[in-house]
Amino acid sequence: MGQANNKGYLEQTETIKTMIQTCIQCGTCTASCPNIEFMDITPRHMWRLLMTDHVDQLFSSKSFIMCSSCYYCTLRCPRGLELTNAMSQLKQVASKLRLKQFRRSSLFYEAFLNSVKNHGRVKEMEFMTNYFISMKNPVIPFAYASLGIKLLAKGKIRPEFSFGRKGKLTALFKKVAELEE
Amino acid sequence: MKYLYYPGCSLEGTSAEYDISTKVLMEAVDVQLSEIEDWTCCGATAAESQSHLLSYVLPARNLALAEKMNSSNQILVPCSACYLNLKKVEEAIKNDKDLLRKINSVLAQEDLVLKGDVIVRHLLDVLSNDIDIETIKETSQNKLSGLTVAPYYGCQCLRPFTIFDDPEDPHSMDELIRATGAQSFEWDMGAQCCGASNTSTKPEAGMVLVGRILKSAKGADAILTVCPMCQMNLESSQKKISHKEGIDLEIPVLFLPQFLGLAMGKTQNDVRLDLNLSNPGRLIKARV
Incomplete structure (x- = not known):
C-alpha cells in the first residue's frame, strides 16, 4: 500500500500532538534513550516536527520504531509528558497506514x-x-x-x-x- | 498470606522455570497462590503498538476475572510486562471513568464487569515488602556465601509506575541476595533496557543493548532477572555476542526465585535449572 498523504497523517496524529503540546524542547528524552544511536532523528526533534505539523518528515523516519518501551523518557520528562505512550501511538498510526518501514x-x-x-x-x-x-x-x-x-x-x-x-x-x-x- | 496469581503466557511456555520456581518459593515462605481462572494474554507490547483500546481491554479482562474470585484482592504477577499492563489499567480507571465505561462496554461481550477493586503487585514487590526476610535467612544458612550475583531489574517493573523501588537506582534485590549469604554485584546496568522485542524485530539494535549488559556483568557469578523477556534476551544470544565481541561473555542467568529456591535448599530439579538456556554449570560447581 502506498504512503498516506499529509492530511491523512494530520488527522491520525492530532491526539498525539495534544499529548506533547507543552514540550519545552529540553532534550531530556533524547539524552535518556537507550536506542538513540539507532535513530535517524532524535526524540526531541520528533516532538518538534509533530508540533509544527511536519508529520511527513516524522513518518519517513524510523526513530519511533526503535522505541523499546523502557520508560526512561516518561520518567524523566520535566513536563511529565507520557512520551513512551506517544511513541506507541505513533506506532499505531504507522501500523494503520501500513507504512513500509x-x-x-x-x-x-x-x-x-x-x-x-x-x-x-x-x-x-x-x-x-x-x-x-x-x-x-x-x-x-x-x-x-x-x-x-x-x-x-x-x-x-x-x-x-x-x-x-x-x-x-x-x-x-x-x-x-x-x-x- | 494469600494472593491471586497471574502467570501470563511466557510462564506457560518459554519461561516455564519462572512459573515453577515462583510456586516452589512461595510455598516455602508460606504463601498461597490462586491462579485467576480463565486468564488470557495481557497484550504485551503488541496491543499498544496496534490499538489503544485493545491495550486496555486485554489486561482489564483479567482484572475483571480476578474481581470475581474471593480469596484475595491482590494479584501477584512475576512477568514485568504483564505487571505493567495490568497496573496501567488499575491506575488509569481510578480517574478516567470514560475509559472505564468504554472498557466495560467491550467486556460486556463476555458478561464481565470491571469495578477496579484489585491491586496488582509485582513478584519482586511482594518478596521485598511482604515476605519475612528472616525466613529466607534461617532456611538458607549462608549456603551461597562466596557467590556474587548481579541483580538485573530491567524496565517495566520499575517504570513508569514507581511503586516499590527507585526507578533510576533500584536496590530491592540486594537484601534478598544478602539473605542467602551471597554478595550483590555492584554495577550500574540493573535498570537499563535489554532491548525488549527489538532483539526479534531489530536485532542490529537489540543485540547491542544485550551486549552492553553482559559486558558490565563481567566479574559476577550470575545475573538474576525478574522478567521473562529480559531473561530470554540475556540468555539466548550469549555465544553469538561473545563471538562478535571477541570476548567470553557467557554467564548463568537465573530467575530470582530459582536462585532463592536453591539457597533455601530446593534442588536444581525443583527450580528446573535444566530449562535455562544459559549454562548454570559454574554456579553449581561453586556451591549449589
Missing part, C-alpha cells in the same frame, strides 16, 4: 495478536510461524532457527495450530475494532 514490526505484532485472538494466550510457535509466513522472506527464519531448536528441545515451545477454530477472544477484538472505527 514499520512493516516488519507490524507483521510481528499482528501475528502475536492473532494468536491471542484465537487462543486467548500466545502460542509462541504458531505466532512465530505465522510471522515468518507473513514476512514472505525465506531468509529471515534462519536467524531464529538455532534459538527455535533450543526451545523445542527443552519443550518450551510446542507445535500448536488453530486452523478453523472459533477464536477465544474474537468477540472482544470485534467490539474494540467497532469502537475504534
Whole structure:
C-alpha cells in the first residue's frame, strides 16, 4: 500500500500532538534513550516536527520504531509528558497506514495478536510461524532457527495450530475494532 | 498470606522455570497462590503498538476475572510486562471513568464487569515488602556465601509506575541476595533496557543493548532477572555476542526465585535449572 498523504497523517496524529503540546524542547528524552544511536532523528526533534505539523518528515523516519518501551523518557520528562505512550501511538498510526518501514514490526505484532485472538494466550510457535509466513522472506527464519531448536528441545515451545477454530477472544477484538472505527 | 496469581503466557511456555520456581518459593515462605481462572494474554507490547483500546481491554479482562474470585484482592504477577499492563489499567480507571465505561462496554461481550477493586503487585514487590526476610535467612544458612550475583531489574517493573523501588537506582534485590549469604554485584546496568522485542524485530539494535549488559556483568557469578523477556534476551544470544565481541561473555542467568529456591535448599530439579538456556554449570560447581 502506498504512503498516506499529509492530511491523512494530520488527522491520525492530532491526539498525539495534544499529548506533547507543552514540550519545552529540553532534550531530556533524547539524552535518556537507550536506542538513540539507532535513530535517524532524535526524540526531541520528533516532538518538534509533530508540533509544527511536519508529520511527513516524522513518518519517513524510523526513530519511533526503535522505541523499546523502557520508560526512561516518561520518567524523566520535566513536563511529565507520557512520551513512551506517544511513541506507541505513533506506532499505531504507522501500523494503520501500513507504512513500509514499520512493516516488519507490524507483521510481528499482528501475528502475536492473532494468536491471542484465537487462543486467548500466545502460542509462541504458531505466532512465530505465522510471522515468518507473513514476512514472505525465506531468509529471515534462519536467524531464529538455532534459538527455535533450543526451545523445542527443552519443550518450551510446542507445535500448536488453530486452523478453523472459533477464536477465544474474537468477540472482544470485534467490539474494540467497532469502537475504534 | 494469600494472593491471586497471574502467570501470563511466557510462564506457560518459554519461561516455564519462572512459573515453577515462583510456586516452589512461595510455598516455602508460606504463601498461597490462586491462579485467576480463565486468564488470557495481557497484550504485551503488541496491543499498544496496534490499538489503544485493545491495550486496555486485554489486561482489564483479567482484572475483571480476578474481581470475581474471593480469596484475595491482590494479584501477584512475576512477568514485568504483564505487571505493567495490568497496573496501567488499575491506575488509569481510578480517574478516567470514560475509559472505564468504554472498557466495560467491550467486556460486556463476555458478561464481565470491571469495578477496579484489585491491586496488582509485582513478584519482586511482594518478596521485598511482604515476605519475612528472616525466613529466607534461617532456611538458607549462608549456603551461597562466596557467590556474587548481579541483580538485573530491567524496565517495566520499575517504570513508569514507581511503586516499590527507585526507578533510576533500584536496590530491592540486594537484601534478598544478602539473605542467602551471597554478595550483590555492584554495577550500574540493573535498570537499563535489554532491548525488549527489538532483539526479534531489530536485532542490529537489540543485540547491542544485550551486549552492553553482559559486558558490565563481567566479574559476577550470575545475573538474576525478574522478567521473562529480559531473561530470554540475556540468555539466548550469549555465544553469538561473545563471538562478535571477541570476548567470553557467557554467564548463568537465573530467575530470582530459582536462585532463592536453591539457597533455601530446593534442588536444581525443583527450580528446573535444566530449562535455562544459559549454562548454570559454574554456579553449581561453586556451591549449589
